[in-house]
Amino acid sequence: VTRRPVADGAARFGRRDAIKLGGLTISMAAIVAACGEDREGDTSPGRVGYAPPITDPPDYPIDDAVLLRTASSLELTIAEVYQTALGTDLLDAEKVALFERLVEDHLAVADEMGELTESVGGEAWECTNPWYMNRLVEPLIATILASDDPMRDILNTANALESIAAATHQTLTVDLTDEAASAATLVAATLESRHAAAIATAARGADGYVSPAIGGTGPETDADGIALKFAITDRFGSTGQIELVVGAPDVNGVRETFLLQTPSLNALIYNELEPSC
C-alpha cells in the first residue's frame, strides 16, 4: 500500500498504517495509566520560577451590604490617592481645585453608600479597601513619586481611577437588589464618568476628547510610548480592566504597568471583615 497525496494536501492512510498507529496508541495509554496510579502530593498545576503564593478568595456570602461596603471602600481609597496627590505640591492651582472637588465628591458618595449599607441591614465600612491599598495604591504611589513625569502620571492615574470607579458602580447598579441602592450607584457611575472626562479634558484639552480607538484605529501614545488617556474611550461604558503605565523607565526603557479592575471576590468587603482603620 502506498501513501498517495490527495487533492487537498492531506495524506491518506492505509491498513498497515492504521495497525501501527493503533499499537502506538494502546502503548501510550498503558504508560499514562501506569503513571496515574498511586500518585501523592500537591495536585495543583506545576509552577516555574518565583511567584507569590495564591490566596484563595474568602467563601463568605455576598449580599447588597457587601456590595455597598465595597463601594464605600473604593470611594475612600480613591479619595486617599487624591489627598496624597494634593500633598505633593505638584499640581497647579487649577488642578488643585479640581482634585479638591474630586475628594469632596468621593467622600460624599462614600457617605451615601454607608447610609445605604445600614438601610439594607449592614454595617457601614469607613475605611479604604485593604486589597486595593496593598496591591495597587501603595506600589502605584511609590512609582509615581519616583517618576520622570509625576504630573502626567497623577492625571493618568486619576482618569483611570475614575473610570474604574464608574465601571464598578455601573456593574453594581445591575447587581444590587435594593432599588434605592441601585439608583444611587447609577448616579455615582454618572458622576464618576464625568470626573474621568473632566480630568482628560483638563489635562489635554480638545486632544483628549475622543479616543481614536473608537473609530477603529489603535490607541495613541505620547512621545514616551505611554498610552494617552481620553474623555471618551468606548461607545459603551466599559467594565473591562484598564492598563495604567507610570513611573520612570528602567535600564531597559520599561515602565511599571498596573492593571486596574473592578472589585471581584478577593477585593469585596464582606460583612465578616473587621474594619482596618
Place this chain on the structure above:
Amino acid sequence: MTPKGLSPVDLDPAAPATSRRSLIGALGAVGLAGAAALSIARPASAAPTSPTEGDKALLSQAMQLELTAEALYRTALAAGLSGVGADLAAVFAENHAAYASEIAGAAGFSADTRNDEVFDLLESAFDTSDADAFAEAAHSLENTAAATHKTLMPEYESLNARRITASIITVQARMATVLSDFGGLSSGFDDLFEPDAEALDLTAGATS
C-alpha cells in the same frame, strides 16, 4: 469657563404633568412604578435576562430617542459644522446609532424609527454651523438623554435592559462633559458634575 446662560433647547420635562399627553404619561409611569416596586422584593437571580414585554415598550421609546439624537447630530453636520465640533458630531452620531442598534437588538425589533416630536422640537437648535450654539444644544441633549435613561432604569425588569441602559448613560455623561468643555459652558464644578437636566417623558408613547 464662561457662564452657561439659558439653554436654547427647551425640552419637555417629565414632571409636572400639565398637558393631557404628559398626564397620560404620568399615569403610565405610576403603573410601571407599581410593577417595579413589586420587582424589588425578588432576588436578583429571579430577574429575567431578556427584555420582558413591558421592557420592550420602554426600550422602543429609548431606541427612538437615540435615533433622534443621531439625526440631530447629522443635521448639524449637514449645516456645515466644521473642525472639532464636526469631529464630535460625527462620533456622537455614531454612538447614538450604536445605542439604538444595541437596544433594538436586545429587544428584537428594528432600529428604524425616530421620535419625530423630539426631533422637530430640537432641529432648529442643531441646524447651525456655529460651534458654540452646537455645543450648547448638544450638551443639553446629552444631559437630557442621560436623565431620561436614568428615569427608565428602575422600570426595567430584565438584566439586559438594565445593563445596556447603564452602559449608555455613563458614556452620555462623558459626552456632555466634553461638550461643556468644548463650548465653555460650565461656570463651575457644580455645572460640570451635577448639571440641571430633566428627563423626557417617554412613557406616554410606551403605554399608548
